[in-house]
Amino acid sequence: MPELPEVESVRLQLAPVLTGRRFDHVEIADTRLTRPLDPATVARELEGERVAAVDRRGKYLIVRFESGRALLVHLRMTGSLLHAQAGTLPGDPYRRAVVRLDDGSDVAYRDVRRFGTWLLLEPQEVAEYVDARVGAEPLAEEFRPRDLAAKLAHRRAPIKAALLDQRTVAGVGNIYADEALWRARIHPLRPAHELDVAQTRALHRAIRRALELGIARQGSTLTDYRLPDGTTGRMQTEFKVYGRGGEPCSRCGTPIEKIRVAGRGTWYCPQCQPPPGYAASSSSSRPSRARRASSV
DNA sequence: AGGTGGACCCGAACGC
DNA sequence: TGCGTTCGGGTCCACC
Numbered sequence: 001m002p003e004l005p006e007v008e009s010v011r012l013q014l015a016p017v018l019t020g021r022r023f024d025h026v027e028i029a030d031t032r033l034t035r036p037l038d039p040a041t042v043a044r045e046l047e048g049e050r051v052a053a054v055d056r057r058g059k060y061l062i063v064r065f066e067s068g069r070a071l072l073v074h075l076r077m078t079g080s081l082l083h084a085q086a087g088t089l090p091g092d093p094y095r096r097a098v099v100r101l102d103d104g105s106d107v108a109y110r111d112v113r114r115f116g117t118w119l120l121l122e123p124q125e126v127a128e129y130v131d132a133r134v135g136a137e138p139l140a141e142e143f144r145p146r147d148l149a150a151k152l153a154h155r156r157a158p159i160k161a162a163l164l165d166q167r168t169v170a171g172v173g174n175i176y177a178d179e180a181l182w183r184a185r186i187h188p189l190r191p192a193h194e195l196d197v198a199q200t201r202a203l204h205r206a207i208r209r210a211l212e213l214g215i216a217r218q219g220s221t222l223t224d225y226r227l228p229d230g231t232t233g234r235m236q237t238e239f240k241v242y243g244r245g246g247e248p249c250s251r252c253g254t255p256i257e258k259i260r261v262a263g264r265g266t267w268y269c270p271q272c273q274p275p276p277g278y279a280a281s282s283s284s285s286r287p288s289r290a291r292r293a294s295s296v
Numbered sequence: 297a298g299g300t301g302g303a304c305c306c307g308a309a310c311g312c
Numbered sequence: 313t314g315c316g317t318t319c320g321g322g323t324c325c326a327c328c
Contacts, residue, residue, distance in 0.1 A: 001321060032305085059322075077305080110316055113305045115322070133323090155300060166323085174321065223308085262303065264321070300328080310318075 002075040004138070004171025005214025006225055006233065007059050010081060013228040015054040015105075017083050018063065022050040022102040030096035030115045039097075042120055046071065046099070058134035058170030068123030072130070073109075077225040112224055113218045134170040138207050143169075145204040152200065153193040159195065159203075159205030160188035161262035169207060174264045175220065175242045177212040182241045187273040188261045194276070211240065218221075241267040 002010070007010055026046045028039035049065040055063060063071040073079075083090070086104040089095075097109040097118070109116070121129055136143045136153065151168045152159070162168050163177040172180065175221035181188050183206035186199055195203065219233030222243075226232060240250055244267055245258040 002323095074322080077320080080309090111305095112307070113321090115305060117323095155298080160297080164322085262299095267318090298328105300326105302326085303324085306320105308319085311316090312314105 001173055001175060002079065002219070002225055003059060003173035003214070004211050005173070005176065005217075005235065006219035007056055007061055007075065008215050009218040009227060009233065011054055011056045011061055012073075014061075016085070017105070018051040018054050018107070018227065019078045020051065022100050023047055023099050024095070025100040026097070028097040028118070030111070030114060033096055033109075033111075033116065033118050034120075036174070036226075038211075039167055043097075043116065050178060056167050057130045057137070058135070059173070060130060062126070062130070064126075070105050070121050070123075072117075072119040072121060072126075074117045074159075075111075076113070076117070078110075078112040078113035080110050080224060080226045081228050082110065082226065084108065086228055102169045107228070110224075133166060135167040136169065136170060138169045138211060142285040143204075149195075149200045150198070152195055155192035157192055158189045158261050159186060159192045159265060160264075162192040163207075164262055164264070169282055171211070172207060174266075175239070176207070176210050176214060177241045178267050179240055180206040180240045181273065182206075182269060183210060185272050185274075187275050188259070188266050190266050190276045241269060243267065 023046050026043040027042045028034060033037055033039060034042040049067060049069065051063055052066045053064045055064060059074060061073040063073065084106050086106060089106055089108050094108055094110050094112045095108050096111050099107045101107065129133035136147055141156065148169065152162055155162050160177050160181060163172050164174065167189040178188070180203065184199065186203060213222065214235045217233060217235035217238065218227060220235035222236055241256050244256045246255050249256055249269040249272060250256065252269065252271045254269055256267050257270050259266050
């Protein structure tokens with residue numbers, strides 16, 4: 001699932017490929033990709049645009065053109081981009097679009113489940129569109145623990161649900177939310193506003209570390225995710241909790257448990273991440289056996 | 297108004 | 313073996 005580390009890894013490979021290039025020919029073969037707009041109309045609008053920069057906000061890939069317009073690509077669940085020299089694209093039943101660049105190379109968009117979207121915005125629309133949907137960039141220098149605290153202060157939803165809300169922090173999805181909460185030793189069901197200062201600081205650090213490690217490994221490939229050069233990410237083997245139900249926690253050896261939070265599969269260590277009902281200050285990873293037993 | 301759950305997709309995994 | 317069912321996940325939207 002492309003989250004911030006996956007989209008950033010795609011961006012890092014795609015930026016040198018696209019920057020300065022013109023979209024010579026665009027084919028869009030999926031009506032869902034551009035709806036409600038007609039894909040052929042969007043394709044024609046894109047032709048002739050020259051790329052000024054490739055940015056990212058949260059999970060949005062932003063292809064900025066010299067005209068000031070921008071193409072917002074969201075990969076959702078199974079979207080991926082592949083760069084190939086002209087005439088070398090392999091056959092693919094799930095290919096939804098192809099862009100021919102002015103250097104003769106192709107950028108192909110693949111999406112098995114067709115959740116992904118391409119949205120072409122006018123110059124004055126870009127910032128408003130993005131800022132309405134995503135909050136602060138967690139890896140930006142300006143993002144401080146107090147900013148996270150302000151987002152969580154009055155939220156009664158489980159902390160994991162709050163993290164999945166893209167306006168809380170941009171780019172955290174189901175996988176990295178679980179990984180960050182494990183690192184911060186916070187139970188996914190704890191009401192967001194109950195976090196104390198130390199826990200908020202720990203979560204801020206944990207989010208950054210989980211995301212940075214993901215980027216360093218070029219994202220995680222569970223099934224569909226690929227980099228533009230066709231290779232897979234390497235982060236999936238380093239997950240601490242995600243998808244590891246029944247396996248021992250790498251910190252304490254307790255079997256990882258799976259529950260459902262905000263409608264999503266959620267993995268955590270029942271020993272390291274004390275359940276709600278504990279005082280918010282009990283961030284100790286070693287709650288007493290008796291206390292724990294009475295609250296489970 | 298904030299929180300929750302369903303819809304959208306479709307391949308993979310699972311169950312009988 | 314084969315077929316039907318369930319699962320999953322980012323975002324939007326309806327509903328409480």
